[in-house]
Amino acid sequence: MATFSESTVGKDIGIDLVDLCYCSDCQKHKIDQQAECYCKKCLKFYCAKCVIKHSKKFVKHVPYVKEDKKMWPFPEKEFHDFLQKCGLHEDKDLEMFRKERQCAEVSVQGDPDQVFSVEGKTEYDVSLRRDSLKNTCIEAICVLSYDQILVADSNNKNVKLLNHQYHPVGHCHLNMDLFDMCKISASEVAVTVDKGETHAVQFVSVNGGRLVKGSKLQFQHKCIGIAHNQQDLYLTSGTALYKYSMQGDMLEKLYEDTSALKTVSKCAVSPSGDKIYVINFYHGKVLTLYRDGTVLQTFTCSCGSGLPAPIDSHQDGPGDLFVACKSGSSAGIASVCESGIAFFWMTDGYFIEPDLHTRPRPCGIHVTTLGHVLVCVSGSETILQLDGEGKKKLATLTFSGSGRHKGRHNYPRSVFYNRHTASIIVGQSFSTKIIVFKVK
Incomplete structure (x- = not known):
């Protein structure tokens, strides 16, 4: 029987149940592969790969795709018949969710302080022949499904679609400087772009294995970092953090630091939405804010203090x-x-020559669906894992980048945890390659 690896009471906590369904066959092998179809006769979910095997074996079965989600087993009585037990806690039934919601919180948040351990490392070339610049600069990474990984290449001003082997199979040229990217849904991302007086968020979706540009929201301030949680967009301008609706209406300015530039660069939101993590590149810090913008914690990278x-x-x-x-x-x-x-x-x-006190800075941040906080440190070859509070360092992932380009090291620029393969993907600057760490 298929299970939900996260909360099965999505409506109670604002989560789309469709996005929490995983392939039944893949989960037998401890792989969380997002489901694309549901078979009513088998009472099982299937990913795009496994449904082919299923259809060959059961030719009379008609699986329902996501567009037919009304035929999927929720929220009517069939849902309760289909899944009477929590996928994570076999001894607890669904009534516990409604009364206590404790399991829902654990399922969504997990243990953010569980430290990743590395089992292996592989590099993959993500360059395209049509790239205008040989070396890429991967500003952001998003994993939509097992076979759909998106990387934002700021050097070539495009978003690339990679398959499960991390091979480029498509791209979308944006013709604007791009800074960051976040997941909106199982098939859509939002990219912050900038050109002259145009400051915008460009939506890009995967349709039939192709990347397609969608709508664009324009703003009065620069759009640097971006994060999404439920129905809210979080945008940074370089010195401030804003909260917007998905229609582009500003809800509030949550935080501002005008002491310098790049004091509010990249951002990320915890799975529950109660914490917002902000990169202060200029001063080498990671801030943890409460949902209302109040500063809860400040983590200073050991790489040093700020500029004069x-x-x-x-x-x-x-x-x-x-x-x-x-x-x-x-x-x-x-x-x-x-x-x-x-x-x-x-x-x-x-x-005179550059000061010998040149210091690396945090430049990219990612929070996993279980609340693990991963931070890229530019000017070094490290990824930091912070605790869920953003208060202390739990671990340091040190690696050797793929060489130098015109005297510049290929430093980590972005990071993303691929839960489908239990891997940490690292994007680099001045390199054609991404690095994938198998972790446990």
């Missing part, structure tokens, strides 16, 4: 940010880029 006092700045697209700084009687320029921060102090009208 900024007095002016300039940025050209999604690349390097140049900041004029002053410290005492000295002045200079700092280059704030994906590889960290380098100081160029001016002495007697000439720039």
Whole structure:
């Protein structure tokens, strides 16, 4: 019998039940592969691959696809006949959900402090022949299903569709600078894009194995980081965090830090929606906010503190940010880029060598469906795992990137946990490859 690996009472906690259905056959092998069909006669869910085997064996059975979800076993009585027990706790029935909702909370949140351990590492080339730049810069990663992995390549201004072997099988060119991407549904993502005075969120969907551009929401401020939780969009501008409706109506400004630029860059939301994690790239910190914007915790990366006092700045697209700084009687320029921060102090009208105190910064963040917090540290070859409160470091994933490009290291730029294969996917800057870690 198929099970739900997350809450089976989606309506009670605002989760779409369709997205919580997993292939019955795959789960026998401890693989969470999202279901694409449901067979009413077998009382089983099937993924796109397993339904082919099923249809060959049972030619008279007619599986129902997601578009026919009214025929799937919820929320009528058939649902209770289909699944009387919780998929995670066999000794507890569904009535417990409605009365206590304790299992629902555990199912959705899991144990965010369980540390990942690495079993192996593989690199995959995600470049395309038609890419204008040889080396990619993977700003964001989203896993929609076992066979649909999306990566956002800022160097080539496109979103690429990868199959389960991490081979590119499609792409969608956006013709704009792109900064981040988040999952909206089982077949759609939202991408933050920018070009001149246009600051927008572009929706992209997977349709028939192809990437298709959908609607676009435009905003008055820059759109850098993005996260989605239930019916809300969270956007960062570089110095502020905003909460919007899915129609683009601003609900509130949750947090702001105008002490410098890139103080509010990337963001992520906990599965329950009560915590929001924010990257302060400039000062090398990860902030944990309550849902109303109140700062709960501040984690400072061991890579150091912030820059000297900024007095002016300039940025050209999604690349390097140049900041004029002053410290005492000295002045200079700092280059704030994906590889960290380098100081160029001016002495007697000439720039001297970069300050040796160049420091890496947190640049990307991902929260898994079970609440694990993963942070990319640029200027290093590490991924940090923080506790669910965002208060302390639980573990450090250290790896060697795939070389250098024109003197620059290929640093981690984005990270995503693929629950279908129990793998951590890492996107790099200045590289054609992503790195996939098998974990447990």
